[in-house]
Amino acid sequence: MEIKSGEESVVRVRIAPSPTGDPHVGTAYIALFNYAFAKKNNGKFVLRIEDTDQARSRKESETMIMESLKWLNIQWDEGPDIGGSHGPYRQSERSEIYREHARILLENGSAYRCFCTKERLEKMREEQKKSKQFSGYDGFCRNLPKETIDQYLSENRPYVIRIKLPQQDTISFRDELRGQVEFDCSTLNDQILMKADGYPTYHLANVVDDHLMKISHVIRAEEWISSTPIHILLYKAYGWQPAKFIHMPLLRNADKSKISKRKNPVSLRYYERQGFLPEALINFLALQGWSLPTGEEIFSIDEMIKHFTLDRISLGGPVFDLTKLIRFNGIYMRNLSADDLAKRITEAVIKQKLAQLQDQGYLMTILPLIKDRLRLLSEFDARTHFLYSGALTYSARDLILKGKNLNQTKNMLNKALEMYDAIADWKPGNLDSETRQFSEIVKWATKDLFMVLRIIVTGSTESPPLFESMTVLGKTECLNRLQDAIATLQLE
Numbered sequence: 472m473e474i475k476s477g478e479e480s481v482v483r484v485r486i487a488p489s490p491t492g493d494p495h496v497g498t499a500y501i502a503l504f505n506y507a508f509a510k511k512n513n514g515k516f517v518l519r520i521e522d523t524d525q526a527r528s529r530k531e532s533e534t535m536i537m538e539s540l541k542w543l544n545i546q547w548d549e550g551p552d553i554g555g556s557h558g559p560y561r562q563s564e565r566s567e568i569y570r571e572h573a574r575i576l577l578e579n580g581s582a583y584r585c586f587c588t589k590e591r592l593e594k595m596r597e598e599q600k601k602s603k604q605f606s607g608y609d610g611f612c613r614n615l616p617k618e619t620i621d622q623y624l625s626e627n628r629p630y631v632i633r634i635k636l637p638q639q640d641t642i643s644f645r646d647e648l649r650g651q652v653e654f655d656c657s658t659l660n661d662q663i664l665m666k667a668d669g670y671p672t673y674h675l676a677n678v679v680d681d682h683l684m685k686i687s688h689v690i691r692a693e694e695w696i697s698s699t700p701i702h703i704l705l706y707k708a709y710g711w712q713p714a715k716f717i718h719m720p721l722l723r724n725a726d727k728s729k730i731s732k733r734k735n736p737v738s739l740r741y742y743e744r745q746g747f748l749p750e751a752l753i754n755f756l757a758l759q760g761w762s763l764p765t766g767e768e769i770f771s772i773d774e775m776i777k778h779f780t781l782d783r784i785s786l787g788g789p790v791f792d793l794t795k796l797i798r799f800n801g802i803y804m805r806n807l808s809a810d811d812l813a814k815r816i817t818e819a820v821i822k823q824k825l826a827q828l829q830d831q832g833y834l835m836t837i838l839p840l841i842k843d844r845l846r847l848l849s850e851f852d853a854r855t856h857f858l859y860s861g862a863l864t865y866s867a868r869d870l871i872l873k874g875k876n877l878n879q880t881k882n883m884l885n886k887a888l889e890m891y892d893a894i895a896d897w898k899p900g901n902l903d904s905e906t907r908q909f910s911e912i913v914k915w916a917t918k919d920l921f922m923v924l925r926i927i928v929t930g931s932t933e934s935p936p937l938f939e940s941m942t943v944l945g946k947t948e949c950l951n952r953l954q955d956a957i958a959t960l961q962l963e
């Protein structure tokens with residue numbers, strides 16, 4: 472589908488991340504498709520921060536999301552940092568708007584106050600579990616008499632506001648990629664729209680903002696498709712014209728499960744630190760859901776924009792193949808001019824060093840590991856390089872020890888990945904005992920096993936104590952390094 476000027480209203484799309492952790496590669500993937508669609512259609516691309524979850528939202532996370540998108544050159548036209556005519560763009564700054572909109576729903580009967588206590592809800596859930604019946608809110612407060620509500624309000628009882636699902640069998644809506652999608656209403660329930668703390672939930676804030684920010688196309692990940700019926704009902708309750716919906720296929724692990732950090736590095740910061748080129752990552756992400764009409768795999772974002780149409784999005788459940796991404800990156804690296812490469816290297820090194828020096832807390836945790844071995848201040852960098860950068864310089868050959876072959880090494884590492892993933896308490900003692908047990912299971916001498924692990928984790932055959940180093944690096948980073956090693960072997 473291509474929007475022709477004059478035929479439709481202006482294209483306005485958005486990315487709406489929740490700032491609750493490291494910026495996710497899935498956010499970049501969805502941002503890219505929104506961005507390409509906006510650019511292709513002379514529209515606007517909005518960045519909205521969905522930070523209504525008070526307990527989980529973090530300012531640092533918001534900053535990292537913005538930095539990662541900038542690193543990828545996905546620039547928004549309106550957003551919390553640059554403003555725009557439909558702001559504010561941070562949901563935490565829009566509380567008044569949501570309160571007002573919740574009130575409209577209470578007044579027109581599309582929502583109701585629910586005074587159920589935690590205890591009652593727990594009991595209800597237990598009973599539902601026992602009888603294996605419908606799970607979800609049972610509608611206890613749906614039809615409270617007005618006097619009861621007034622009385623509870625005068626007693627200042629806490630309440631949430633729930634949507635009042637209409638009594639109908641199905642709800643359907645059109646997904647621009649899938650056609651008509653139908654949901655059985657018995658699988659939905661009276662979801663909370665506003666919490667007892669007066670903050671809206673995702674459903675209310677998302678729909679109200681999409682409408683007020685005049686979002687024409689909601690391009691988001693497939694995982695939200697089950698929320699869309701509730702969103703459609705909300706649009707209806709307000710008498711608004713819904714946006715067009717496009718649910719993108721999820722990025723997937725090789726086993727087709729939704730991409731997860733157990734099986735792939737998912738943090739955009741990882742890709743930046745590791746030294747991937749943003750344009751290679753963009754090209755790779757674009758290919759996860761879309762292709763050029765010519766079938767050519769290597770293309771720039773400008774080429775993507777030029778040829779972008781929604782009907783070339785494939786629903787086939789793409790697999791996020793790290794090996795392919797590394798291969799792509801190599802192609803992009805080789806195509807850089809010497810001047811450009813020099814510039815990129817300088818920028819990357821300066822950025823990395825600055826980040827290192829700013830993180831004094833981390834410095835204090837790594838000092839105990841190396842301080843007894845240091846003789847000169849200048850040795851610090853070489854000894855700690857691996858604790859800062861994910862980009863280690865071993866080759867596949869270094870991982871294949873004498874007496875082992877490629878497949879044995881790969882198999883062992885795949886099992887090691889699972890074993891480490893299962894360790895909940897990431898401490899040196901635990902890592903030590905689990906690794907020793909593992910060496911018996913896979914029948915690898917500890918000497919060999921430790922050597923391969925040391926190269927993967929530290930990039931060298933000599934390093935500070937392995938398990939202490941792994942503890943300082945943290946579980947996610949160690950799993951990332953194992954995945955890198957497997958990908959490196961895959962390229963062999």
Ligand code: GLU
Binds near residue numbers: 486521677690695
């Ligand atoms: N805040 C949601 C997220 O974290 C937004 C989903 C949507 O695009 O509607 O992805």
